[in-house]
Amino acid sequence: MYDYTDFDAAFVAERNRQFREQVERRINGALTEDEFKPLRLMNGLxxxxxxxxxxxxxxxxxxxxxxxxxxxxxxEQWDKGYGHFTTRQNIQFNWPRLRDVPDMLDALAEVNMHAIQTSGNTIRNVTADHFAGAAADEVADPRPVAELIRQWSTDHPEFQFLPRKFKIAVTGSPNDRAVTRAHDIGLQIVDRDGTIGYRVIVGGGLGRTPMIGKVLADFVTQYDLLPYLEAVVSVWNLLGRRDNKYKSRIKITVHEHGIDEIRARVEERFKLIRPSFSGVDVELFERIKAAFAPPALNTADTAAFDAAYAADPVFRSWCDTNLSPHRAPDHAIAQISLKAHGATPGDATAEQMRVMADLAETYGHDELRISHEQNVILPHVHKSDLPAIHAALKEAGLATANIGLISDIIACPGMDYCALATARSIPIAQEIATRFEALKLEHEIGDLKIKISGCINACGHHHVGHIGILGLDRAGVENYQITLGGDHTQTAELGQRTGPGFSADEIVPAIERIVHAYLDYRDSPDEAFLQTYRRIGMGPFKTALYEEAHAHAAQ
Amino acid sequence: MPREFTPKVVTANALLEGDVVYLTADDRWTRHLSEAELITDEAHAQLRLLHGEGQPDHVVGAYLADARQGLDGPEPVHFREEFRRTGPSNYRHGKQAETRDV
Structure with missing residues (x-):
């Protein structure tokens, strides 16, 4: 794992020192809120x-x-004993006091962490496939290049006043788990005749005007990658709309100018700046890559796993839903669900965090991952250790066997916390999960992703949910719109709206009608919700949603 | 024709704690909506808002929120203000758990 260099540590310490003084100046009145706000946002507050x-x-x-x-x-020290893992692979603390934040940042710096560029009109925290370095289907680990981009983009002098925020995601696998097609730039590591390079996807994004990203370049070499990215951001920095916040993201720039014109401008800019990259970035990349060397996996037989799998139905169920194939066949990638039925998606208590840390240290080569789906992952576990891991998780209330199922819901904080929200998300997620748990239907339903956002900014990725739910304020009442058929993977698609929305009381029964329609129409239990939707289209679901509701009301 | 003025309270977030506060008729910031000054006159509302905005060392983001007279002082009109005076619905945190004064 990448460890801070002296430069990194000094950089974060200096930033924290500055921020401590900025907080002090805000409190003693030397800074107005208008002056302080951009400073606190640069530090994630x-x-x-x-x-x-x-x-x-x-x-x-x-x-x-x-x-x-x-x-x-x-x-525990400065908040209310829990943290909220987000769809951007961040963690949010919901209750800090202003005076305590500098101490929190210092505590983070002790373990090579920070809150820099988690907000503001900069290149944000770079996200990656949460199975990085472990997945059986991977071409290369996406994290070294994500770290390279982090170092390149942090305090990049040209990019401190971008038209808007800018998000980059990287996948090292053709099976896209990093939602690269819904980012300003999505990078996919590809292998062309033994040479590693990058497919560059640009102009994706959700929010008010959702767009699926378009391929800007099919293959960019490691040598050309940073100048190419710099050219892309540079072109947008000049063209991007600063007159209208809603038209400022690169997706709009690409949409307005067309991908071909953007490509031509990027290539022109690239030619100009390419010579200024001396190759030091590639040397740095090689050093970073060495820090991400794969762990030395242990070899043992898997008899203990096989025995537990055969004997214990609860363990078996957890394995069937929460494990994914590791590149080493005697290992597994284990997902820890932060979606216990009725719990807040993505929340973990301090105690649960410690249990997960202990498991990673004891059984998982000291590695943990946070997924954009708001779960935690032990990426490298030997199968023989899984029964012990499962037992410890059960004890901590972390053994919910629901990864990829209807209760594994992405939900933004919504109006329970967020100042931008127009409706709540969390209670809707809680009610859906509890309802389908009561019906004992979720394993029968199978692979189904519900994603909920509490406003059109779409932090909950509702556009790319198989079922998306968007909470709005309709004349002073919470109202929930449904979209169907969204897909966040390499076959990304935006969901289509079903029609009029539903009140908070009506939304869970509405979801139930959709799910029952799917169960009625699917070819076989092997046909997942999304496949059925793609085969039969919106019609039958609309009928189930609106006409059956009327029929019931008329009875 | 201009819209008819509806009653308001001045509300903001406390600078240090970040929690929701309301302006009272005797120029205090209270944590309780029921103690807020319910303003029924538009010109007076603007003056009270200016008074709130003029205290950047105490509060952040002062604005006028719709409110109505209830049995026990002002009550929220919109659900957003209902959440602000109560706290989140997933945990008993925030105002519903704390009832201290400024």
């Missing part, structure tokens, strides 16, 4: 509905046990 909120970066979603324990400590 928001003012939300009920309190300040500190957003901490977890670069490419990777944590070690020491870092996880420090997050637990911060949650």
């Amino acid at each position: 928001y003012l939300q509905l009920h309190a300040y909120m500190l957003r901490v970066a977890i670069p490419y979603g990777t944590l070690n046990s020491r870092q996880m324990r420090q997050l637990a400590h911060i949650a």
Whole structure:
């Protein structure tokens, strides 16, 4: 795992020192709120509905046990004993007091963590596939290049006043788990005749005007990557709309100018700046790559696993839903669900964080990952250790066997916390999960991703949910719109709206009608919700949603 | 024709704690909406808002929120203000758990 260099540590310490003084100057009145706000946002500090909120970066979603324990400590010392893992592979603390934030940042710096560029019109925390370095289907680990981009983009002098925020995601696998097509830039590592390079996707994004990213370049070499990215951001920095916040993201620039014109401008800019990259970036990349060397995996037989799998139905069920194939066949990638039925998606208590840290240290080569789906991952576990891991998780309330199922819901904080929200998300997620748990249907339903956002900014990725739910304020009442058929993977698609929205009381029964329609129409239990939707289209679901509801009302 | 003025309270977030506060008729910031000054006159509302905005060392983001007279002082009109005076619905945190004064 990447360790801070002296330069990194000094940089973060200096930034923290500056911020401590900025907080002091705000409190003693030397800075107005208008002056202070951009400074606090640069350091991840928001003012939300009920309190300040500190957003901490977890670069490419990777944590070690020491870092996880420090997050637990911060949650207990300065917050309310829990943290919220987000769809951007960050963790948010919902209740800090202004005076305590400099101490929280110092505590983070002790374990090589920070909150820099988790907000503001900069290149944000770079996200990556949460199975990086472990997945059986991977071409190369996406984290070294994500770290390279983090170093290149942090305080990049040309990019401190961008038209708007800019988000980059990297996948090292053709099976896209990093939602690269819904980012300003998505990078996919590809292998062309033995040479590693990058497919560059640009102009994706959700929010008010959702767009699926377009391929800007099919293959960019490692040598050309940073100048190419710099050219892309540079072109947008000049063209991007600063007159209208809603038209400022690169997706709009690409849409307005067309991908071909953007490509031509990027290539022109690239030619100009390419000579200024001496190759030092590639040397740095090689050094970073060495820090991400794969762990020395242990070899043992898997008899203990096989025996437990055969004997214990609860363990078996957990394995069937929460494990994914590791590149080493006697290992597994284990997902820890932060979606216990009725719990807040993405929340973990300090105690749970410590349990996960201990498991990573004891059984998982000291590695933890945070997924954009708001779960935690032990990326390298030997199968023989899984029964012990499962037992420890069960004890901590972390053994919910629901990864990829209907209760594994992404939900943004919504109006329970967020100052931008137009409706709540969390209670809707809680009610859906509890309802389908009561029906004992979720394993029968199978692969189904519900994603909920509490406003059109779409932090909950609702556009790319198989079922998306968007909470709005309709004349002073919470109202929920449904979209169907969204897809966040390499076959990315935006969901289509079903029609009029539903009240908070009506939304769970509405979801139930959609799910029952799917169960009625699917070819076989092997046909997942999304496949059925693609085969039969919107019609039958609309009928189930609106006409059956009327029929019931008329009875 | 201009819209008819509806009653308001001045609300903001406390600078240090970040929590929700309301302006009272005797120029205090209170944590309780029921103690807020319910303003029924538009010109007076603007003056009270200016008074709130003029205290950047105490509060952040002062604005006028719709409110109505209830049995026990002002009550929220919009659900957002209901959440602000109560706290989140997933945990008993925030105002519903704390009832201390400024």
